[in-house]
Amino acid sequence: MSIKTTVTLLKISTVTILSFAFALGMKYYDSIQKYEKLQELNKIDKEAYANDLKEILSRYDAEVQKNYQLTTQNQNKKGIVVENESKSVRKMKEVPNTSTLYLKKIDSFKTVLKKQNNENSELNTQVSTLKDKNRELASKNLANETIISTSKNLTAINVVANGVRISANNIIETKRFNTTEQVKVCFTLLENKAAIKGYKDIYIQILNPENKVVAKNGEVIDSDNKLLLFSAKTNVYYDNEDLDVCVFVDPNKQQIIKGDYEINIYSGINLIGSTVFSLK
Known part of the structure; x- marks a missing residue:
């Protein structure tokens, strides 16, 4: 049934x-x-x-x-x-x-x-x-x-994040914090037949080693009189099938420091995936 x-x-x-x-x-x-x-x-x-x-x-x-x-x-x-x-x-x-x-x-x-x-x-x-x-x-x-x-909630799997730099229109991955210009976050929205089909707002939250949200412009959601701060937002069309997504986040250069970074993926206010990556 x-x-x-x-x-x-x-x-x-x-x-x-x-x-x-x-x-x-x-x-x-x-x-x-x-x-x-x-x-x-x-x-x-x-x-x-x-x-x-x-x-x-x-x-x-x-x-x-x-x-x-x-x-x-x-x-x-x-x-x-x-x-x-x-x-x-x-x-x-x-x-x-x-x-x-x-x-x-x-x-x-x-x-x-x-x-x-x-x-x-x-x-x-x-x-x-x-x-x-x-x-x-x-x-x-x-x-x-x-x-x-x-x-009905979405699920993000295979979450991978890396620092990248741009050189002659080429995107080059880097593990060094002083050469990182952007943070590339990729993940897969898992197939879910019970979810509602349509456009979805997906939020990326990057926390640096000092537990501060890495964001140049950032996105804010007001939930239950509590402000949630994110690094970036993307809008994708979800057709109830597996969907690969990549987002390039422009950070505030001063927030890029040496250490471990926590990546959280949100659908609205629901946490749907996460991972950790490091910069030397």
Whole structure:
């Protein structure tokens, strides 16, 4: 399976999991809304039940007071008193029936709320599991992106550097620092099918024995608020095949001294090859 196919599958997996997470989130939000609505209805019914019960007791007290007044005014009208007491008793008997009805409603709401809580708990578990899978997938994606990014980097091999001098339009290699007019750096950009085809900026950095960058004009790159200084830059067209490159660097004559020189090859800010050469 190619890297491109792997990346495509990872993207498809990510989109699928995110869609599933969105669906679960919507279901969870709907469940919360239903739960809050049931709580509100339960509160309203409890208040209605309390008001009804209060009204029944108030009416009962009124009837008792009325019966007491009738009894005081006329002891001989026993039939009326008995009838009024019978009405009060019937009203008292209605209270338990009303209470039972509201208690049944409350129990019904409790059952619904318990069921809703169980569904919410299950949904929370699913969301938590999905979050874990998303974190795992994100970690894998990051690792794969790092691998892919690394695989796209260029590699410079067979890096060779020498001092040269110009004599009658001839380029003559030299190992003596006092006769060196230029530094010739040659290397091969290795074949890489994963790299992006096109023009590439290649930077040459020459460090003299005092660890100073040898450069007459030089090139500078600003990377993460840090300036990188190079001796020279060349632009080549890379076709994903082996490519031989040679660069002639004009140094500052005062920086050419006796000793070992370090040559670093960069593609952008990425070090892709290096070597060492000496001048006597």
